[in-house]
Amino acid sequence: MLKQFINLEWKAFTRSASFKVNLALKILMLFGAFIMILYMLMLGAGAYYIIEEYLDKDPLVVINKIMIFYIFGDLAMRYFLQKMPIVNIKPFLYLPLKKDKVVGFGINKTIISFFNVIHAFFFIPFSVVLMLNGHDFLPVLGWHFAIFALIYSNNFINIFVNNKDVVFYGIVAIVVVSAGLTYYNIFDVTTFTAPIFEAFYNMPYLAIIPLILMVVLYKMAFSYFRKNFYLDAGLAKKVEIGETDNMAYLDRFGSVSTFLKNDIKLIKRNKRSRTTVIVSFLFIFYGLLFFTGAIPAYDGPFWRVFAGIFVSGGFLFSFGQFVPSWDSAYYPLMMSQNIRYKEYLESKWYLMVIATIVTTVLASFYLYLGWQAYAAVVVGAIYNIGVNSHIVLWGGAYIKTPIDLSTNKKAFGDKKAFNVKTLLLTLPKLVLPVAIYAIGHFAHGEALGFILVAIAGLIGLLFKNKVFAIVEKIYKAEKYKTLAAYKQKN
Amino acid sequence: MITTNKLSKTYNETTVLSIDALEIPKGQSFGLVGNNGAGKTTYFSLLLDLIQPTTGAIKSNGIQVNESEDWKPFTSAFIDETFLIGYLTAEEYFYFIGELRGQNKSDVDALLAQFTDFFHGEILNQKKYLRDLSKGNQKKAGIVAALIGHPEVIILDEPFANLDPTTQIRLKEIIKDLAQKKGVTVLVSSHDLLHVTDVCERIVVLEKGTVVKDLETNPATLRELEAHFSGESVVLQEEEE
Numbered sequence: 001m002l003k004q005f006i007n008l009e010w011k012a013f014t015r016s017a018s019f020k021v022n023l024a025l026k027i028l029m030l031f032g033a034f035i036m037i038l039y040m041l042m043l044g045a046g047a048y049y050i051i052e053e054y055l056d057k058d059p060l061v062v063i064n065k066i067m068i069f070y071i072f073g074d075l076a077m078r079y080f081l082q083k084m085p086i087v088n089i090k091p092f093l094y095l096p097l098k099k100d101k102v103v104g105f106g107i108n109k110t111i112i113s114f115f116n117v118i119h120a121f122f123f124i125p126f127s128v129v130l131m132l133n134g135h136d137f138l139p140v141l142g143w144h145f146a147i148f149a150l151i152y153s154n155n156f157i158n159i160f161v162n163n164k165d166v167v168f169y170g171i172v173a174i175v176v177v178s179a180g181l182t183y184y185n186i187f188d189v190t191t192f193t194a195p196i197f198e199a200f201y202n203m204p205y206l207a208i209i210p211l212i213l214m215v216v217l218y219k220m221a222f223s224y225f226r227k228n229f230y231l232d233a234g235l236a237k238k239v240e241i242g243e244t245d246n247m248a249y250l251d252r253f254g255s256v257s258t259f260l261k262n263d264i265k266l267i268k269r270n271k272r273s274r275t276t277v278i279v280s281f282l283f284i285f286y287g288l289l290f291f292t293g294a295i296p297a298y299d300g301p302f303w304r305v306f307a308g309i310f311v312s313g314g315f316l317f318s319f320g321q322f323v324p325s326w327d328s329a330y331y332p333l334m335m336s337q338n339i340r341y342k343e344y345l346e347s348k349w350y351l352m353v354i355a356t357i358v359t360t361v362l363a364s365f366y367l368y369l370g371w372q373a374y375a376a377v378v379v380g381a382i383y384n385i386g387v388n389s390h391i392v393l394w395g396g397a398y399i400k401t402p403i404d405l406s407t408n409k410k411a412f413g414d415k416k417a418f419n420v421k422t423l424l425l426t427l428p429k430l431v432l433p434v435a436i437y438a439i440g441h442f443a444h445g446e447a448l449g450f451i452l453v454a455i456a457g458l459i460g461l462l463f464k465n466k467v468f469a470i471v472e473k474i475y476k477a478e479k480y481k482t483l484a485a486y487k488q489k490n
Numbered sequence: 491m492i493t494t495n496k497l498s499k500t501y502n503e504t505t506v507l508s509i510d511a512l513e514i515p516k517g518q519s520f521g522l523v524g525n526n527g528a529g530k531t532t533y534f535s536l537l538l539d540l541i542q543p544t545t546g547a548i549k550s551n552g553i554q555v556n557e558s559e560d561w562k563p564f565t566s567a568f569i570d571e572t573f574l575i576g577y578l579t580a581e582e583y584f585y586f587i588g589e590l591r592g593q594n595k596s597d598v599d600a601l602l603a604q605f606t607d608f609f610h611g612e613i614l615n616q617k618k619y620l621r622d623l624s625k626g627n628q629k630k631a632g633i634v635a636a637l638i639g640h641p642e643v644i645i646l647d648e649p650f651a652n653l654d655p656t657t658q659i660r661l662k663e664i665i666k667d668l669a670q671k672k673g674v675t676v677l678v679s680s681h682d683l684l685h686v687t688d689v690c691e692r693i694v695v696l697e698k699g700t701v702v703k704d705l706e707t708n709p710a711t712l713r714e715l716e717a718h719f720s721g722e723s724v725v726l727q728e729e730e731e
Contacts, residue, residue, distance in 0.1 A: 242618045269577040
């Protein structure tokens with residue numbers, strides 16, 4: 001029986017739509033995975049020496065200190081990305097199989113999930129290095145087992161907190177607040193948690209506690225699903241309460257409002273698009289890496305503009321690159337209705353402009369890091385609105401990846417989004433403003449650099465209608481291909 | 491109203507549709523029947539310019555559908571769930587379609603009022619998004635949306651499938667009414683011979699992409715169709731879903 005299950009899994013994997021790419025891409029994907037594993041290995045092996053060298057502290061102490069954030073960060077990541085093991089189980093419900101077996105397989109399957117295995121690439125080399133540097137075998141072993149038990153506990157916790165947004169956002173809030181308090185030395189949560197992890201090292205037999213916790217959580221996950229193994233319980237789709245909202249206040253936008261209303265509902269009511277908004281919110285903080293000098297490589301003046309573009313353009317990039325794929329689920333409707341492309345595009349454009357302005361206002365805390373930092377954000381926003389919004393829509397017209405609005409699958413990058421055309425379009429998006437800034441910077445000074453980028457953005461606005469006409473043409477020319485591509489569900 | 495001329499559609503050397511000539515006059519209720527894979531949905535998709543013909547063309551009201559988009563204002567359709575916007579409530583969806591077809595909220599409300607009976611209290615004010623409605627209720631919403639904005643051509647693919655008996659009967663009345671009283675050209679496909687013969691003035695049988703029968707509906711049509719489909723010992727399948 002197990003053989004059958006594994007066979008089915010293998011087929012599901014090899015026949016999934018995302019795997020049906022050409023050989024070159026497959027190799028590239030494998031290579032990417034390989035690099036990532038290599039990084040983790042190197043980090044695991046090197047962490048000890050890096051910490052010793054730069055922080056001049058006992059590496060194990062440092063790791064134990066941040067471990068609490070690592071564990072909770074892992075839980076948050078899983079919530080976002082790890083898929084439920086139970087989703088594909090429906091067809092087995094009525095087959096002559098013991099329910100325990102099916103549920104057991106579903107849960108056991110998660111044990112070898114990427115989200116668990118990846119940690120091994122860090123912790124195993126790290127533990128080996130610990131021992132090479134004079135730590136004893138037993139304490140390290142105890143510590144190692146304890147950490148892995150906690151990581152697997154996360155795995156099982158994720159199984160039954162899945163789809164409980166309250167729990168998730170609660171955890172994220174606690175982690176962010178306590179990390180913030182720790183960072184500013186107001187309240188150091190790690191003084192309480194670090195000893196726990198140290199205890200696993202000092203008293204290796206204590207590792208039995210997380211191991212028991214892990215087993216208990218496994219049993220809980222198991223019985224949770226066993227109990228809810230019914231179509232109207234655990235396997236039921238979560239139904240949101242629908243509210244009819246006519247958004248009359250948007251009518252002032254005139255004819256564009258028809259689509260604008262729809263787009264706002266699209267973002268509000270679908271998991272995938274909500275994630276995009278959260279991700280683009282995180283982009284606001286990306287600039288901190290540049291402006292605080294946290295990473296020496298980013299210290300040059302040109303990086304400011306680069307950062308400014310990203311800080312204000314998070315939503316623009318993450319949402320805009322998938323226009324019109326957001327509407328892929330009902331594209332045949334759009335294509336057989338009397339759609340005015342210009343209004344359709346304009347609504348997406350307005351959305352990006354509004355988001356960019358809101359982001360720029362939110363990012364005003366960069367003023368704290370000097371006027372140059374915020375000037376870069378504002379100038380970046382102007383360039384984003386004037387130039388990048390058009391380029392993003394243009395590039396999106398070539399991307400024919402259907403988007404499943406109901407899941408977060410592939411929310412973080414999709415290989416089809418990287419084709420040569422979109423790659424070429426990143427040049428004017430990122431390189432050009434940096435180059436323009438450089439010209440001004442060298443000719444006169446940073447002020448002129450900023451002014452030139454802003455002017456480039458304003459000039460870009462003049463081309464709006466021209467670009468819309470081009471995009472419209474692409475939409476029409478690629479209509480049948482796009483329809484066919486959107487038909488292929490994953 | 492709709493003229494089909496030397497139309498064919500070929501995928502990798504397999505011809506899935508080949509219609510030499512087919513003329514559907516204005517105000518006709520036209521039924522398309524055939525087994526799975528006969529080409530019914532392909533024909534409708536060509537008619538809506540969702541796929542490209544390999545040869546030939548369809549003209550709707552004198553407009554060649556794959557060259558001009560001017561057929562869109564007077565044509566509406568419900569083919570499958572890709573014509574629904576899942577994250578909208580039924581009301582929002584109707585108003586959206588209404589706005590695209592130049593109808594304001596009160597126009598749409600007035601139209602919807604006529605279908606209270608058809609909706610059977612399961613579509614409006616449900617606090618549910620379309621994606622969470624049952625298949626049958628989704629279909630009801632889609633069909634009614636296709637009636638918004640006084641279209642002259644309405645295309646419904648398998649409208650009777652998934653509907654409960656009461657709704658099927660009501661839908662038949664609606665379609666008859668559209669064709670006979672309002673002069674709307676209604677194109678319907680179905681696997682259910684009884685329903686099509688009830689509703690359609692004319693029935694065309696497709697088989698492997700070609701027209702094998704073109705009948706004016708009369709009391710003997712149903713028998714004839716049944717004989718046709720059973721005579722070839724083809725097991726009539728339920729639904730395409």
